[in-house]
Amino acid sequence: MRALCWTGVNEVSVEDVPEPRLLNRQDALVEVTASSVCGSDLHLLDGYVPAMLAGDVLGHEFVGEVVEVGPDVRERRVGERVTVCSIIGCGRCHYCRQGLWSLCDNTNPNPGFQEKLNGHASAGIFGYSHAMGGFAGSHAEYIRIPYADFNAFPVPENVPDAGAVFASDAVPTGWIGADLGQVGPGDVVAVWGCGGVGQMAALASLRMGAPAR
Amino acid sequence: MAARLMRAARPARTTWFAVTVQADPSELSGPSRPDALARLAERHEVRVIRAPGGRGSEIAVRAADGRTREEVRALKQLLETGEVLVVEGQPEGRRTALGGVARPMFRQLTRRGPR
Ligand SMILES: [Zn+2]
Numbered sequence: 540m541r542a543l544c545w546t547g548v549n550e551v552s553v554e555d556v557p558e559p560r561l562l563n564r565q566d567a568l569v570e571v572t573a574s575s576v577c578g579s580d581l582h583l584l585d586g587y588v589p590a591m592l593a594g595d596v597l598g599h600e601f602v603g604e605v606v607e608v609g610p611d612v613r614e615r616r617v618g619e620r621v622t623v624c625s626i627i628g629c630g631r632c633h634y635c636r637q638g639l640w641s642l643c644d645n646t647n648p649n650p651g652f653q654e655k656l657n658g659h660a661s662a663g664i665f666g667y668s669h670a671m672g673g674f675a676g677s678h679a680e681y682i683r684i685p686y687a688d689f690n691a692f693p694v695p696e697n698v699p700d701a702g703a704v705f706a707s708d709a710v711p712t713g714w715i716g717a718d719l720g721q722v723g724p725g726d727v728v729a730v731w732g733c734g735g736v737g738q739m740a741a742l743a744s745l746r747m748g749a750p751a752r
Numbered sequence: 753m754a755a756r757l758m759r760a761a762r763p764a765r766t767t768w769f770a771v772t773v774q775a776d777p778s779e780l781s782g783p784s785r786p787d788a789l790a791r792l793a794e795r796h797e798v799r800v801i802r803a804p805g806g807r808g809s810e811i812a813v814r815a816a817d818g819r820t821r822e823e824v825r826a827l828k829q830l831l832e833t834g835e836v837l838v839v840e841g842q843p844e845g846r847r848t849a850l851g852g853v854a855r856p857m858f859r860q861l862t863r864r865g866p867r
């Protein structure tokens with residue numbers, strides 16, 4: 540299949556790579572129908588996140604169709620259209636049970652680097668360097684989803700791919716910005732930066748009661 | 753930062769590596785404890801106590817090196833989720849010659865930390 544690979548600082552190329560396969564019993568494979576470029580892809584592209592290797596597949600915000608499920612997947616079905624959370628949770632550790640997905644204890648097989656730098660490692664993230672687990676990304680025709688029952692969410696029929704793709708990353712990232720800012724009814728909100736995340740922060744603010752002008 | 757990394761370089765005899773696991777201490781002691789835990793206890797001093805706040809158990813291992821830390825994490829993952837995530841065997845593009853040579857060291861760094 541074709542995939543967009545990081546090949547060096549500020550260099551990427553579309554390469555022929557092997558298709559993903561199920562590596563764990565709770566995995567699913569998804570055929571990617573939309574994969575968006577995130578602002579944070581720039582940190583990987585320009586070498587700011589140092590744990591990249593030439594040949595790593597980028598991409599962490601995507602929608603697709605489930606094409607295969609492992610024997611221990613209970614909820615997801617082949618043929619379902621799903622959006623997948625950028626940050627991988629196991630759904631069952633203490634942090635996941637608190638809804639703190641990005642702190643998941645069980646989805647980053649490479650925690651050593653971050654533990655030394657930051658004291659604690661984050662969860663794994665698709666296409667986000669070996670410090671975040673070394674998971675192959677979504678700028679590809681197919682992608683493997685670990686713990687599929689907890690990370691892939693069915694998309695309602697009336698929501699197009701171009702709308703659902705933001706649920707991976709930009710919506711929750713924008714939402715938490717508005718949430719941390721304690722936006723409430725009547726607040727006037729300024730958003731710096733009007734990319735995907737900024738627009739979702741503005742939409743979240745409207746939802747939290749900031750008046751539309 | 754270099755100094756910090758150097759200081760962290762060797763596991764001191766007195767240093768414990770601990771994880772909190774969503775499991776009752778009774779599942780982690782006695783003859784029915786997981787095999788992986790029994791194997792760890794052959795090589796290391798291992799302490800299992802009830803974690804505060806209803807968070808299950810704490811498994812603490814004394815003087816854990818990189819390999820042991822990896823084993824402890826795998827045990828926690830297995831107990832909590834029923835499997836240990838595999839990342840080897842995913843799609844990847846062409847790896848450079850330098851990447852190939854540096855990879856074991858790189859993997860050691862990201863997986864186990866600098867030691
Ligand atoms: Zn992102």
Ligand SMILES: [Zn+2]
Nearest residue numbers: 629632635643
């Ligand atoms: Zn978790």
